[in-house]
Amino acid sequence: MKISVLLDRARDHALPVIATIGDDDLTQPTPCADYDVRALLDHLLHVVVEFQKLAAKQDADFSHTPSYPDWRERYPAETAKLVEAWGRPGADEGIAGTMNMPAPVVGGLALLDLTIHVSDLAKATGQSFEPDPEVFTEVAALVERMGPMAIEMNVFRAPVEAPADATPFERLLAATGRDPRWSA
Template identity: 90%
Template sequence: MKLSVLLDRARDHALPVIAGIGDDDLTRPTPCADYDVRALLDHLLHVVVEFQKLAVKQDADFSHTPSYPDWRARYPAETAKLVEAWGQPGADEGIAGNMNMPAQVVGGLALLDLTIHASDLAKATGQRFDPDPEVFAEVEALVKQMGPMAIEMNVFKEPVAAPADASPFEQLLATTGRDPRWSA
C-alpha cells in the first residue's frame, strides 16, 4: 500500500486522540518518560513538520523542538500537509535529506511516530487508541527492521517484557521499550 495512504490512515486514527486532549491534560506524564503531554504534542508536531521537508528531499532540523501554542489548529493542517508531501511522485524514492536513509524508510519513521505517539498521548489522557490494521503491519515491520539501530540512536529504549496475554500492538509497544500497560 502506498505510504501516503498509510500516513492518511494513521492521521485518521491520531486526530481524535489529539482532539480529545484538554488543557487539564497538558501536564500529565506520558509513557515517554522525557515528555509530559504538552512536550509530546510539541515533539510530534515538530516531527510532522520536519518530515514534510524530508519528503521533498530537504534537510530537517531536529536539534530543538519549538513550542506550538496553536497545536490544536496546526496538528490537523500539518498532518494533512505531511500526507500530501509523501503522496507526491518520487517522495518515497531516493535518499531523504540529511537523514541519509532511503526515503521509503524515512516515510515509515513518520508513520511510526504518528502511530506510537498517538498511542502514548491516548494512554496519558485516558483515551482508547487502536491503530489501523494495515498501518500496524507496516509499523511492526519497521520496528523489527530498525530495532537495534533505533536503540543505539535513542529512538527506542531497550525492549521490555510484554504480559502473556498482550495484544499484538501491546507486544509492539514493549519492543520499543514502552510498558504496554502503562498508566498515569
C-alpha cells in the same frame, strides 16, 4: 501500499485522540519519560512538520523542538500536509534529506512516530487507541527491522517483556521499550 495512504490512515486515527486532549491534560506524564503531554504534542508536531521537508528531499532540523501554542489548529493542517508531501511523485524514492536514509524508511519513521506517540498521548489522557491494521503491520515490520539501530540511536529504549496475554499492539509497544500497560 503507498506511504501516503498509510500516513492518511494513521492521521485518521490520530486526530480524534489529539482533538480530545484538554488543557488539564497538558501536564500529565506520558509513557515517554522525557515528555509530559504538552512536550510530546510539541515533539510530534515538530516531527510532522520536519518530515514534510524530508519527503521533498530537503534538510530537516531536529536540533530543537519549538513550542506550538496553536497545536490544536495545526495538527489537522500539518498532518494533511504530511500526507500530501509523501504522496507527491518521487517522495518515496531515493534518499531523504539530512537523515541520509532511503526515503521509504524515512516515510516509515514518520508513520511510526504518528502511531506510537499518538498511543502515548492516548494512554496519558485516558483514551483508548488502536492503530489501523495496515498501519500496524507496516509499523511492526519497521520496528522489527530497525530495533537494534533504533535503540543505539536512542529512538527506542531496550525492549521490555510484554504480558503473556498482550495484544499484538501491546507487544509492539513493548518492543519499543514501553510498558504496554502503562498508566499515569
